Amino acid sequence: MMTKSAHQPVVAVIAEIIMTVREFFFVVLFLFFGHTRSMTSRLIVIVGLILLAILFGVLRWWFFTYDVTPHEITLKKGVFIRKYVHMPFERIQTITRTQPFYFQPFDVYRVSIKTSGKKDDRLVFSALRLTQIEVIEQYRQQSQTKTTESKEVPKADHVYHIQTSELVVFALTSLGSLGIFGALATVISELSMHMPQDLVAKFDHWFSGQTFAGYIMILAVILIVSLVIAFARIYNRYYHFTLTRFGVHLAITQGLLTKKEIQLRLSRIQAVHYEQSLLRRWVNLATINVLLASSGRGDKEKQDKTTIIPVVSSSKAYHVLSDFLPSYRLITPKKAIGIDHAMFYELRYEVLMSLIYLTLPTVIYFGCAYVWHWPTIYSVIGIFILSVLIIYVMICAAVRMTDQRLVIEQETLTLQTSQWLTKHVYTIPRDKIQGAKATQSCFMIKSQAQHLRVIIRNGDRAKMIDMRYLPEAEVERVIRWITHVK
Amino acid sequence: MISKYAQYLPKRAKIVWVLDDLIGMLVLGLALLILNLCLGAQWPSTIIMVLNIMLIVIIGLVIGHLLLIPYYYRFHRYALDDTAILIYKGFFLRKTEAIPLNRIQNVDTTQGPLLQFFHLKRLVIVTAAHSFSIAAVDEQVAQTLRERLILAARQAREVNNDD
Structure with a gap:
């Protein structure tokens, strides 16, 4: 059964435009700040970039078509150099969908599909509608489910939601390395109170101009600001974190501004990784990750491991996990x-x-x-x-x-x-x-x-x-x- | 514990390594000559000195390697049994690598002119995660190993073994 080649939703053009802008950004920056630029030529550069981005965005969208059959996805892409990519559903390792905030009003997602092959390309869709993604995910589940298993899409067997309080604790305890710097700064400033005066004077002299205490203050401000930023980033990333198991498949959803969803098959997991930093050891909390086999080529987000439970009390960790990884002896x-x-x-x-x-x-x-x-x-x-x-x-x-x-x-x-x-x-x-x-x-x-x-x-x-x-x-x-x- | 199946590389491997090192030394020696005779007058003397020191250090390392060839050969062994390939290296720092046959994804062989002359092949064994090599094996052995591994790979089909 062959379906007709389809384009991505028109919203994808936005993503393509943004991508083009990113690719040409440095060239434009160079042109923009060139020595002898007048105001008009700078304006031309900006307008030129926007026109170019729109042109490329539309062209890329027009030349990007895909077919979905029950067995494989076929992509045709490229404006000048046409490229065909076939991906059988059986070989899919993970399907990740992310939704940047500017996609939220349109209800579309960016979708990236990885295989286990080392040299394989990833398939990346700039934008797909939820119904289109569901078709792909359904085919993947069907072709990766043995004939003895039921072919219907099973309902969720187990669901884990992160509590807001847990998320806050997670974000706070993720700042381990920064926390150590903070502690160090406090210790040094304490020490400087009790050190012999001439030694402190030497230090002050050494940091010429500023006093020692002044530097500590500046350091503290930088630290606090970076702590707040780090906290916000983690909060944004793991907001509404949900882990669901459907039969032999896991699904993870997370994110506040950029929403992200990952689907994977349990047997694709290479190892379960329990991680506990020094700070979390003191508060008896742990993080559970899984290591997956995936192709790295063209992977922008170099993420080492996939978190499946961001924070859990260390004594209950394996009990919670046993519902999601039933075949594992934890x-x-x-x-x-x-x-x-x-x-x-x-x-x-x-x-x-x-x-x-x-x-x-x-x-x-x-x-x-x-x-x-x-x-x-x-x-x-x-x-x-x-x-x-x-x-x-x-x-x-x-x-x-x-x-x-x-x-x-x-x-x-x-x-x-x-x-x-x-x-x-x-x-x-x-x-x-x-x-x-x-x-x-x-x-x-x-x-x-x-x-x-x-x-x-x-x-x-x-x-x-x-x-x-x-x-x-x-x-x-x-x-x-x-x-x-x- | 070294497996009882462990075998040495073919003796010809030693000759290949010696020739390899000699050729390397010849090239480096030529570079040294060109540097001092032809470029000595034109380039600044500090650069010439630094390059000289670097070349002499590299030549020293190659000579060290040459002298250690009997040691490398004596303690470099491999074993193939029903389940795994084992590789042994070194005496002062002993290394044993083990790869389950069923995890092997690919076996590549490479053969430069020297190895070709001595009917040897370099065997590179690739798993899903990493790769390692046996410096020189007989062409015949390389062929047998390949066949064994194709057989093993047939059993290791991921989707069929799922869950």
Whole structure:
């Protein structure tokens, strides 16, 4: 059955015009601010751009047609170079629809369709009406549902809505890194009260012109403004976040100004990722993401992972999730693994690495400082910052070793680790593991320790998860389990 | 633990690596000669000095690599069993890579003139996420590996295995 080639709704022209304006923006900026431009020629440039954008917008819209059959979508696009893209529904990984605020009155969406192929193009529709999208989504669900399953569009099995209070907590605790800067600024200003007067005077002199306190004030204002902006961005992005499961399909809707909807099939999930920053550890909250396989080409929004639950109490997280990911064995690993004295070895390794990286620059610096008589205050500040950094690295390494867990249960590998104090738990089905790697330096032979790296797919790249200083036998067992996959 | 099926690369691989390094050194040596004899008079002396140091360091690295070839060869092994390909590298820093056969998406072979002369192929094994290579295997072995992998790929059809 072949349907007639269709154009996108006329509103798509707006999107095409905006796109053209973006593409030519820098050229126009260059022309506009050229040296010898008079007022009239600037006006011509602006009018020219608008006319060009409208012309291109209409042309692009006119030459962009598509067919939808029950088996595939076919696109024809391009003004000068015609391009045909076929996408069978079976290969679709995710369908994402976004609705910028200027689309809201027209009730159309921008739609982007991704496959799992690494080199494949994405299909991007500038604007489609809801009914048109629903046809595509229905065909996708039908062709990705086995014949034994019911072919009707199932009704929602489970729905999760984010509460406004949760969203506020989420936005507030997302500001972790900024919060640390804020805390640091407070500590420094506190310290400056209690430091010996001559040292403070030196600092004030060093920040010539401004007083030390003045700089702290400016820093604080910048921080507050960026906090507010960051809060607004997260609030806008996750506003009315809803997760729905229809049979073996998940749908996510979110957004205030720009509305976004993602549809995906459960079996396309490569791993479930539980994430908990230091700040959220204190308030017992966590974020749940999923890693998906998708083509990255032409992907403007380089999003690493897809959030399925922005914020949830860490004790209830897996209970809530079990409704949405019924086939996943989600467990919280308890028992620490690692050889005896693993923590000591890891810290020793970090110290050695820091020494290797820092010795040469330090020697060069002090050599230069000696030759050119650089002020001692620079060295003092430099050494202070360096020692703070090294202590931070050591703390992170210690926390990582304490957090490290590995559990194999039936067909699922659960890995827990932490990076820069953020805890990550990955729940990976055996058949989604792409490979594994064991490394052992000659210093680790006596203690029979090995590092393990598990490789899974995320987007169009590889995601490596590292476990350090595990017993050799355990690593061998894990690798044997990984390779004996159906 | 190295698998009992692990095998060394063909001995000819060593010769290929040595030739590779020698050719590299020849090219770098020529560059050094041209730099000092032809360009020495025209270019500023600091640039000549920096380029000289860089070239000599690179030549040093190539010589280091040349001397280490017996080491690389001795500890570079691969094993293919019913379920996976395993690759072993190094002695001071030991690495073992394992790829389940059913996760392999593609096997590419490349063959430069040197490898062609010695009837060897470089094997690049690609999964959905990453790729890795075996530096040199026999043409015959490369063919067998390909066939094995096509067989394995037939089972790994994603949609059929769903849920």
